[in-house]
Amino acid sequence: MSGAFLGVLGGMGPLASAQFMLRLTLLTPAQRDQDHIPAILWSDPRVPDRTAARLGGGEDPLPWLARGVAGLEAAGAGAIAIPCNTAHGWYDELRATTRLPILHIVEAAAQDLARQGITRGRIGVMGTAATLAMRLYQPWLEGLGYEVIVPDAAEMEALVTPGIALVKANRVESAYAPLAEAAANLRARGAAAVVLGCTEIPLGILAGPHAEIGLPLVDTIDALALAAIRWARG
Amino acid sequence: MSGAFLGVLGGMGPLASAQFMLRLTLLTPAQRDQDHIPAILWSDPRVPDRTAARLGGGEDPLPWLARGVAGLEAAGAGAIAIPCNTAHGWYDELRATTRLPILHIVEAAAQDLARQGITRGRIGVMGTAATLAMRLYQPWLEGLGYEVIVPDAAEMEALVTPGIALVKANRVESAYAPLAEAAANLRARGAAAVVLGCTEIPLGILAGPHAEIGLPLVDTIDALALAAIRWARG
Numbered sequence: 001m002s003g004a005f006l007g008v009l010g011g012m013g014p015l016a017s018a019q020f021m022l023r024l025t026l027l028t029p030a031q032r033d034q035d036h037i038p039a040i041l042w043s044d045p046r047v048p049d050r051t052a053a054r055l056g057g058g059e060d061p062l063p064w065l066a067r068g069v070a071g072l073e074a075a076g077a078g079a080i081a082i083p084c085n086t087a088h089g090w091y092d093e094l095r096a097t098t099r100l101p102i103l104h105i106v107e108a109a110a111q112d113l114a115r116q117g118i119t120r121g122r123i124g125v126m127g128t129a130a131t132l133a134m135r136l137y138q139p140w141l142e143g144l145g146y147e148v149i150v151p152d153a154a155e156m157e158a159l160v161t162p163g164i165a166l167v168k169a170n171r172v173e174s175a176y177a178p179l180a181e182a183a184a185n186l187r188a189r190g191a192a193a194v195v196l197g198c199t200e201i202p203l204g205i206l207a208g209p210h211a212e213i214g215l216p217l218v219d220t221i222d223a224l225a226l227a228a229i230r231w232a233r234g
Numbered sequence: 235m236s237g238a239f240l241g242v243l244g245g246m247g248p249l250a251s252a253q254f255m256l257r258l259t260l261l262t263p264a265q266r267d268q269d270h271i272p273a274i275l276w277s278d279p280r281v282p283d284r285t286a287a288r289l290g291g292g293e294d295p296l297p298w299l300a301r302g303v304a305g306l307e308a309a310g311a312g313a314i315a316i317p318c319n320t321a322h323g324w325y326d327e328l329r330a331t332t333r334l335p336i337l338h339i340v341e342a343a344a345q346d347l348a349r350q351g352i353t354r355g356r357i358g359v360m361g362t363a364a365t366l367a368m369r370l371y372q373p374w375l376e377g378l379g380y381e382v383i384v385p386d387a388a389e390m391e392a393l394v395t396p397g398i399a400l401v402k403a404n405r406v407e408s409a410y411a412p413l414a415e416a417a418a419n420l421r422a423r424g425a426a427a428v429v430l431g432c433t434e435i436p437l438g439i440l441a442g443p444h445a446e447i448g449l450p451l452v453d454t455i456d457a458l459a460l461a462a463i464r465w466a467r468g
Contacts, residue, residue: 005278014270018255021275031403036248041255042309045240045270071309075276131257169265219401 004078006210006228009068011043013168016199020083024225030195037232040075042068051166054130066097085201086128103227106115106140109195112223116216118193122147124186127197135217151182167200176208238312241300245277250433254317258459271466272310284320286350288364296324300331303443315462318432320362323428324384337461340374343429346457350450352427356381358420385416401434410442419447
């Protein structure tokens with residue numbers, strides 16, 4: 001244990017970052033409070049919408065993200081985790097604002113694929129339209145030898161984007177059906193696993209009978225929590 | 235919305251404070267991220283055990299609690315919520331360290347009893363041995379006209395204290411049976427409702443078939459979250 005806090009830049013959305021704190025706790029081997037990892041969660045849901053900024057010329061979230069990182073650093077964080085995939089589109093810019101290491105959610109997802117024994121083949125990636133358009137996952141996974149497929153534009157519009165919005169509106173149970181359908185479509189196209197590459201997606205998927213999807217899933221909340229535990233224990 | 239962050243002094247235990255963040259989010263009427271409440275969670279599970287300090291001469295947690303409050307104030311909090319009942323044994327001392335209002339979990343629990351339509355009669359209170367011994371709930375609820383009953387020493391030793399420890403060790407499902415038995419015993423003694431006056435207890439109770447307990451429960455995580463939402467919106 002490094003002694004420093006884990007800094008969690010959250011609020012994007014707030015349910016995903018609360019779930020990150022829950023899973024960080026449950027995935028940590030512990031017998032009593034004092035065995036758990038000290039963490040500070042900066043949950044600022046006012047950060048301008050990342051997808052609107054990237055695709056539609058919406059307000060730049062970078063000043064808000066940088067403010068959170070600075071607040072976490074001032075409070076005593078020793079590393080930063082960001083349980084929002086789309087926010088990683090500003091990863092390099094954020095790195096330039098701080099001396100702290102920032103865990104990368106795509107690296108954590110790739111580690112989780114390997115942990116699940118999936119080391120090659122076709123991988124489906126679900127995410128926000130911005131995450132897919134900026135190709136956050138494709139070069140990273142292709143560099144490791146995977147082939148990447150993603151939902152098509154019609155599936156994004158009818159299934160994935162509405163599913164993510166339902167979670168942000170606290171309607172996790174309604175989010176299951178469209179998100180599970182998009183995952184099943186990727187399986188039908190030959191995916192050996194699906195990366196839930198937006199932290200709202202696992203909340204919707206876990207709210208329903210997700211075993212029926214019938215293939216391994218990478219929950220990027222859990223993957224990032226496991227990476228954070230490795231940081232804290234290493 | 236006040237514009238300031240809600241400051242959450244957590245980590246006691248860390249699962250309870252993560253659940254507080256989750257419930258704060260789910261209980262807030264919202265359609266998108268930006269409708270949710272900005273919050274900073276200071277989750278320091280290294281705070282010395284509150285019950286050991288109060289009953290057994292263990293290390294004083296007050297300097298740790300005060301450090302968290304100061305950190306939250308420095309980060310921009312406008313009020314403090316503490317999702318740990320036993321820590322409220324240091325409420326007056328903490329108030330003296332900060333200009334911020336600190337929501338009181340016992341007041342929030344009393345408001346929740348009224349919200350559930352329970353305005354008189356016998357109320358069971360479950361909590362840590364320290365919370366019961368320092369009579370955190372009794373004068374407050376008796377002043378509102380309720381009669382308070384608590385588990386006896388044998389039930390505390392055999393059921394409530396082990397149930398709380400199981401949650402802190404991430405074994406929430408094993409915690410259900412002893413905690414539900416203690417609640418059912420209070421019902422058998424005439425309680426019209428039971429206050430789950432330790433934030434680990436609702437985690438254990440919710441992990442099992444809690445409707446079978448057969449009487450209204452005050453979940454102090456939810457009660458405090460509702461009080462925090464009233465602060466943020468008011």
